[in-house]
Amino acid sequence: MISQSIGVALRAVWEQKLRSILTMLGIIIGVGAVITLVTLGHGASSSVTKNIEGLGSNLLVVDVGTGVGESFGRLGGATTVSDTSLAPPPNLTLNEAQKLGNIARVVGVAPVVEGSGTLGVGTTTASVGLVGTTPAYQNIMNYKLQEGRFLTPLDETDGENVIVLRSTEAQTLFGAINPVGDTVTVNGVPFEVVGVLANKGTSLGQSEDSFAAIPIDRAESLLGSTSLSTVYLSAKSQSNVTAVISRLDQKLLSWIGTSQNFSVTAQSQILSTLTSVQNSLTLLLAGVAGISLIVGGIGIMNIMLVSVSERTREIGIRKAVGASRGAILGQFLIEALVLSGIGGLLGVGSGAAASVLLSKSFGYQPSFHTGIALLAFAFALAVGLVFGLWPANRAAGLRPVDALRVE
Amino acid sequence: MDQFIELERLSKSYRMAGEELQILHQISLSVPSGQYLSVIGPSGSGKSTLMHILGCLDVPSQGRYVLDGRDLTGLSEAALSQVRRQSIGFIFQSFNLLPSLNAVENVSLPLMYQGIPVTQQKERAEAALERVGLRERRHHRPHQLSGGQQQRVAIARALVADAPLILADEPTGNLDSHSGEEILDLFAELNAEGRTFLVITHDPAVASRSQRIVAIHDGTVVEDRKVTA
Incomplete structure (x- = not known):
């Protein structure tokens, strides 16, 4: 009898095709939106995660400068601290920076002096951030060589x-020619390209500057500056990061005096912060989409109420020939479920x-989550x-004598 | 002969706009099994309400209703729907077929609600349609059938579950006299097979085909006589 009821319901849905489609639209959009947004959210997080892991999840960044420690959530360290006008500017010498490498479980140190520079080959120029650093920089920042060697x-x-140079600038300046061995001027001073x-x-943050x-x-000497703005360090493994951070904090505090003028950030912290931001964003979007599912459910309720009042006489006839309250309840419930179920399936598809x-x-890795699809579909059924x-209860509760009287 | 239907001082009243509206006054009536009975009366006399109560579509305010030895007074909605399913076949003035279903499907409805398997439903529905002479029109929908044919489909639906009591409310009211005669002939045949018939009508010609006529006026029985052939 259940299968027969489903048949009856399918028929009722089919006989009012336009109305049924319009009713289902809310569910279709809701389910479709939940699936799309969750999938895109996952895609975005995994792409961000991959990019940040590309920077090195063991990476630690020490920034030094007035007020640096007050700002939170800096991504990486290439941004120069502009607020150096206040005296006395905090400073870290090259020697001190190299000493940070003596901290246990630190496997690499790359102090950085930064400034802007103009590269020139003939009449072609390119503005770049000039990074004065040590050979350790390449491994710490996870760069691969395309040509030649690093420092x-x-x-x-x-x-x-x-x-x-970096591949992009090499192409700008030299075109397709391998520039290794050629000369480029940096703020007017000739330099030999070695790699x-x-x-x-693509990535977040400074690495693509x-x-x-x-x-x-x-x-x-080129920039006329001896102050180190940033020191990049790499910890032995990601599990050491927290311990290394506290050791760095201690040491820097003893040198600089106030924690307001330096900051230690770990790439992995940024990663987990970003991941949690992404996750809550995904959840928020899925929640908004979920609300449209509920709105879709109200649409179903509305149409079912119309259907019940239109079919009052049918209900009376069915009751007269012996339909119990449960049978009528079941018929209309199944009809609502058929509407939401078909809507759910179409929603999963779209x-x-x-x-x-x-x-x-x-440009994300397309990843379709069966779990999310099932969950959204089940939610659609539950809404129905x-x-x-x-x-349905209203239909079932009609007194047969009243229902039959309706024309 | 044992009494198939027994009504004891049955009353029905409605409250409408704060006023008590008495439809049936203390009706007592006994119908033996297999009888063909007509209930006549002008509109507003309460005969339709009587049929609704007899058909378990409505419940009396007071009094007792015993059907086939079972007291139906105070039964739950679920129990009453079971009585309708098993014991009562309805025939209405406006046929009351479901327009979206064809003849076989309409006739199958009572069997579906009894939980009978689909193949058996179909067999029995076709047999019932054959009985009323509509086998070849079994796949037609109501709007493709004439009034007389629709009423015969409705009769097949009343017969299909082997209900011992057939209740008919103005069965010929929407039919031309020729179709009406055919329906009444069919009633007589089916009654001869042992089914109890109770026909509500205001048409003396329809009533004259039955064995007994009960006249109702203002909710009370004013006449109860045997029809002499």
């Missing part, structure tokens, strides 16, 4: 003007299609059940 310890001692770094791909790396002492298309256009209950 070496020898470059620090022999005082040669050598520069490592080209591969691009990392255009930059060129030169030995730290060259940068100091959600999956939209997820794949949008993921592709955003809950919002179908009242109209």
Whole structure:
């Protein structure tokens, strides 16, 4: 009898095709939106996660400057501290920076002197952030070489003007030619190109800012600055990060005096912060989409109430030939479930299609989550059940004699 | 002969706009099994209300209703729907077929609500349609049938579950006299097979086909006589 009731319900839905489609639309949009938004949310987080992991999840960034420790959530450290006018500016010497490498479980230290520079080859120029640093920078920042070599310890001692470009600038300045061995001017001073770094791909934060790396002492003389703004360190493994941070804090506090003028950030902290932001954003969007499901449910309830009053006579006839209260209740509930179920299936279909298309256009890994689809579908059914209950109960509660009297 | 229907001082009243409206006054009536009875009366006399109570579509305010030895007074809605399912077949003036279902499906409805398997439903519904002479029109929908044919489908629906009591409310009211005669002929045949018939009508010609006529006026029985053939 259940299968027969489903047949009856399908028929009722089919006989009012336009009305049924319009009723289902709310559920279709709701389910589709939940699936699409959750999938895109996942896609966005995993793409961000991948990018940040590309920077190195063991990476720690020490920023030094007035008021640096007050601002929170800086991504990386290439942003220069502008507020240096206040005296006395906090400072970290190269020697002190290198000493940070003696902290247990720190495996690499790359102090950085930063400034802006203009690269020139003939008449072609490119503005870059000039990074004066040490050979350790490449490994700490996870850069891969495309051509030549990175800075070496020898470059620090022999005082040669050598520069490592990034793939983008190398192309701007030299076109398709391998620039290694060629000369480029940096703020007018000639430097020999010794290597080209591969691009990392799109990412958050500074890593994609255009930059060129030169030995730290060259940068100091070129920029006329001896103050280190940033020190990059890498911990032995991600599990050591927290311990290293507290050791760094202690040491820097003893040198600089106030924690307001330095900050220690771990890439992994940024990662977890970002992930949790992404997750709550995804949840929020799914919640909004879920509300549209509930609105869809109200649409079903509305149409079912109309249907009950239109079919009062039918209900009377069915009761006269022996339908029990339960049978009528079941009939209308099944009808509501058929509406929400078909709507849910169409929603899953359109959600999956939209997820794949949008993921592709955003450049995310298209990932369709069966769990989310099932959950959204089950939620649609539950909505149909809950919002179908009242109209169905109203139909079932009609007194047969009253129902038959209706024309 | 044992009494199939027994009504004891049955009353029905409604409250309408704060006023008590007495429809049936202390009606007592006994109908033996297999009798073909007509209830006549002008509109507003309460005969339709009487049929609704006899058909378990409504409940009396006072009094007792015993059907086939079972006291139905005070039964729950669920129990009453079971009585309708098993013991009563309805025939209405306006046929009351479901327009979206074809003849077989309409006739199958009482069997569906009895939980009988689909294949058996179909067999029995077709047999019932054959009985009323509509086998070849079994896949037609109500709007494709004439009034007389629709009423015969309704009769098949009343027969299909082997209900011992058939209640008919103005069964020929919407039919031309020829179709009406055919329906009444069918009633006579079915009554001869042992079913109890109770026909509500205001048409003396319809009433004259039955074995006994009960006249109701203002909610009370004013006449109860045997029809002499």
